[in-house]
Amino acid sequence: MRIVTVELRRVQIPMKRAFKHALHERRHTDGVFVALTTDGGATGWGEILPRSYVTGETIESVLEEHGPKVARWLLEQDIAAVDDLPRVLEAMVDELGPALATACGFDLALHDATGQAFGIPVADLLGAVVRPELPPGVILGFETKTEALARYCAALRLSGKRHVKVKVGLPDDLERLALVAKVWKQLPLRLDANAAWTVEQAIEALRKMQEVAPIASIEQPIDPRDLAGLREIRERTGIKVMADESVCSLADARALVLERAADIFNVRLGKNGGFRAAQRLVDYAVDHGVEVHLGTMVGESGILSQASEIFGRCVAGFECLDGKGQNGFLLEVDILEESSEHPFGPSAAPGLGIRVSTTRLQDHQVGPTLRFSLT
């Protein structure tokens, strides 16, 4: 199998409501969709959601630099058998370096295209389904006002939500945490500071927070590059530290383990380079006694949502999927033909088992399609 055409499209989709944390407020999603056409006529789809504060990529760098570079490289590759796929994907990540959001888009598209070309579902390409559907993890961001928080939490509890992450970094964090804890009683809460604090601020804040709510972990409390600071927070508070922005590549994971700077890695396909690179990250974590958690990218479409669902079912170690189903509850419109109520996850269909709506893609496309072909 060869890829004969690569297309990149910038797509913006409004969100039903804004999502806000310490680093960013988002009102629409802004990504690049990858379409790979094979010599047999199949089209595989992937999604790139660049975040400058995570992997350093921007929409512009994806469209002008990383995307064209990997597109031209991919057109030269030959995937004669399914077994060639891991080798090509690992070489692709090496080719792209830290541009892991771009790598994710191409990794997903190549899995989808290869699965279709060889008649194999992506779940089988990853190994096999090893667990039932992951429960959803809810994320309480700054957009939920404090006065409405308890009621919102009660409504979420009513719908059966039992995995909760609270964004922190606000002046009234303690009041908000107390309200959340009042609703979910003894449920340990995951906190996420999105690098809002210094080491001393983090330690002081976390000690106070421990007094008002049971805390399961603190995600990315400080600057992602300050590994010594992360270790200090672990050691002085006794709270598990989850690395998110700190862990994008396998090299990042090695550095965190070496520094004993994290207890948990937050794995998100969109920032970790897609299926293959994320799988290697999980394997490395397990081998080194680090727990793993599965998250999503805010504003992701059904392509990434479906990929995350499949990954979570095929890779052991995850308790829930944060942001599950957001392509339905957060986006004004999804890019897939399938209804947002469609039960995502592994299916018998080859590839990712999705159908992209070309009409909706065109409706929300910004700028021209970039096309690269075998000449």
Add this chain to the structure above:
Amino acid sequence: MNIEQELLEYITKELAPGNPDIDAEASLAGVVDSTAVMELVVWIEGKYGFDVEIDDITPENFGSVRALTEYVKKNKKA
């Protein structure tokens, strides 16, 4: 119009217009999402004149229109 009819009308018209055939016994799970539950609580408080306690937002009280009717009857100010 009695309380059950009022609740049914509000839910089917305002919160779940895509489900016009909801009956009083049907489960509301999957019919009204978390945001809609918040709207429902605010509406009940305004309409029937009492505060809905956080601990009262449970499947026992909010599981169906029939259950909700009983809850409103118990707490409604005369």
